[in-house]
Amino acid sequence: GESVGLHLPTLSVQEGDNSIINCAYSNSASDYFIWYKQESGKGPQFIIDIRSNMDKRQGQRVTVLLNKTVKHLSLQIAATQPGDSAVYFCAVGDQAGTALIFGKGTTLSVSS
Amino acid sequence: ETGVTQSPTHLIKTRGQQVTLRCSSQSGHNTVSWYQQALGQGPQFIFQYYREEENGRGNFPPRFSGLQFPNYSSELNVNALELDDSALYLCASSLYGGAETQYFGPGTRLLVL
Numbered sequence: 001g002e003s004v005g006l007h008l009p010t011l012s013v014q015e016g017d018n019s020i021i022n023c024a025y026s027n028s029a030s031d032y033f034i035w036y037k038q039e040s041g042k043g044p045q046f047i048i049d050i051r052s053n054m055d056k057r058q059g060q061r062v063t064v065l066l067n068k069t070v071k072h073l074s075l076q077i078a079a080t081q082p083g084d085s086a087v088y089f090c091a092v093g094d095q096a097g098t099a100l101i102f103g104k105g106t107t108l109s110v111s112s
Numbered sequence: 113e114t115g116v117t118q119s120p121t122h123l124i125k126t127r128g129q130q131v132t133l134r135c136s137s138q139s140g141h142n143t144v145s146w147y148q149q150a151l152g153q154g155p156q157f158i159f160q161y162y163r164e165e166e167n168g169r170g171n172f173p174p175r176f177s178g179l180q181f182p183n184y185s186s187e188l189n190v191n192a193l194e195l196d197d198s199a200l201y202l203c204a205s206s207l208y209g210g211a212e213t214q215y216f217g218p219g220t221r222l223l224v225l
Contacts, residue, residue, distance in 0.1 A: 102154030
């Protein structure tokens with residue numbers, strides 16, 4: 001079946017650094033990709049999404065890069081702040097186009 | 113514009129009991145998806161409702177069932193609770209049926225003893 005994996009379960013950075021969180025997916029036919037941020041005790045919060053017809057998409061302080069050749073997705077956070085500390089999930093739309101398939105998450109810790 | 117809301121926030125049940133969780137979708141959204149999130153894991157898809165019809169189902173047994181109402185709010189029902197059902201249950205709403213741009217609620221924390 002389809003799967004989503006993460007390269008690092010934890011990432012620690014200093015305030016002001018740029019953070020990069022990576023994700024790999026298994027299905028080369030995947031069309032939709034999304035990043036969520038989940039703070040303790042809360043539901044996942046939408047950060048940014050991208051479709052397979054794009055390689056890069058930018059938001060406020062965040063950039064998502066999609067490399068379909070190696071089935072790799074990354075989230076870049078510029079000038080990381082303590083408020084960015086959370087668990088970050090990448091998710092991929094399933095083949096039926098209904099469900100999101102999530103990875104296990106990367107815990108980002110930002111120290112000041 | 114109100115976001116996705118869920119009730120109750122926390123719930124404790126015993127094995128074998130039944131539970132109903134509720135979700136109100138974001139204003140204007142006609143699709144609700146339910147996910148189960150075990151501790152330390154990513155959310156797992158249970159099912160999706162689009163315009164009051166089930167629009168897809170994950171690998172969960174039939175004792176997990178749902179409903180969507182004409183106002184697009186939704187219920188998740190779990191019968192014959194098992195200890196492994198202890199998890200955070202998340203509801204997500206979206207504008208169209210499908211996987212795209214799902215906005216999550218805060219979740220209901222269920223503990224089965």
